[in-house]
Amino acid sequence: MTSQNTDTAARAFAELDAYRALEAKQQPTWPDPAAVQVASDELAAQPPLVFAGEADQLRTRLAAAARGEAFLLQGGDCAETFAAATADKIRDRVKTLLQMAVVLTYGASMPVIKVGRMAGQFAKPRSSDSETRDGVTLPAFRGDLVNGYEFTPESRTADPSRLVQGYHVSASTLNLIRAFTQGGFADLRQVHAWNQGFVSNPANQRYESLAAEIDRAVRFMDACGVDHSELKQTEFYVSHEALLLDYERPLTRIDSRTGKLYDTSGHMLWIGERTRELDGAHVEFLSHVRNPIGVKLGPTASVDDALRLIDKLDPEREPGRLTFITRMGAGKIRDVLPGLLAGVRDAGATPLWVTDPMHGNGITSSTGYKTRRFDDVMDELRGFFEAHREVGTFPGGIHVELTGDDVTECLGGSENIDEQALATRYESVCDPRLNHMQSLELAFQVAEELKRL
């Protein structure tokens, strides 16, 4: 580095570090600050997980979605865990997203941008700092990057060595995702092989007939001698909530090509509903990195909130830079979203609008499980499309908590999971996820909405 480059880098990091003077909500209480410094130094010495150029490429893809020329599919666990970062589970989540993408691409006849909530989704904001079970109170589980899910004082104590472990688990997850999506697994000729559902399930049968059509189309192209080598690989990006600043900061690096800062822990980072204060540390931090940024907006978000977030996070109004992920709740979306869309549009801003139909629809079952009704999720989705049709803006994508596994965490769907069934395979350590079949079913319904655009 020349001394001029060194100066520029020092200035960029000094600006980034303005966040340190601001309130950072939802951070763990680390018992030993010296150990956090050791972990931070270790992270700072590791290679980046993603390349800045990939984040730029995703920004251009998201810009197309903001213009109405592509659709974002973002999904994965509420909270990834280190233990579940196995080849089978990663493969099944990737498969589920690939299947959904095929359904959506076919339905919308437009490119679908695939972004996993994967390879870094390890830190959770919580409603309460503590959890009480049978009269015993311990710190809440804040994600594997912070503490363990097991309900013991040792496990629930925040442990900064988990930051480093989280980096390595993210690296191996991302490595496998790259292998799957670029090494032949995601070849469109494998469209049948991705299916893993129950033969008799209606979503499964619908998928099989769509896959057969795609097969015929690919064979037709083969017979015509069309070169369609781009069908052999697929672009796949990773994202997570940039919650834990002790993890994000040491992974933020200067891009040698441009001299700009990128948070290299993932391609896209988002700010959660609980940490999106304009004068808070998270908004300040992400305002200084070049990655595409998402912000969750709940039902209390005003037009003014949205416009100020745009001014802070996307002052140049750069296409693809900013995605608003709305999570209003099925009962509220039709009342609150149209005004928000219109207010932002009238101010001349064109962020990408995406729906998260999960987080506004949480309930507790009579049997004590955190759950969501599939019908509420679908209702919010329809409300999202209705609001955009009403205002004339583009419904640019979906953000869902899902897994490739056959879990029983959300009520309903074609398998009719009821309150009693929740207990059979409830595996989430945080929010309930759509299982493989529910995810596919949702994709078909979104495809129907996209066909109406």
Ligand SMILES: O=C[C@H](O)[C@H](O)COP(=O)(O)O
């Ligand atoms: O994923 C989102 C939040 O972390 C989660 O909904 C919070 O859940 P809690 O209300 O159980 O803390």
Ligand SMILES: C=C(OP(=O)(O)O)C(=O)O
């Ligand atoms: C914490 C999450 O969501 P929100 O910020 O919308 O509550 C999440 O996406 O898991």
Ligand SMILES: [Mn+2]
């Ligand atoms: Mn969640």
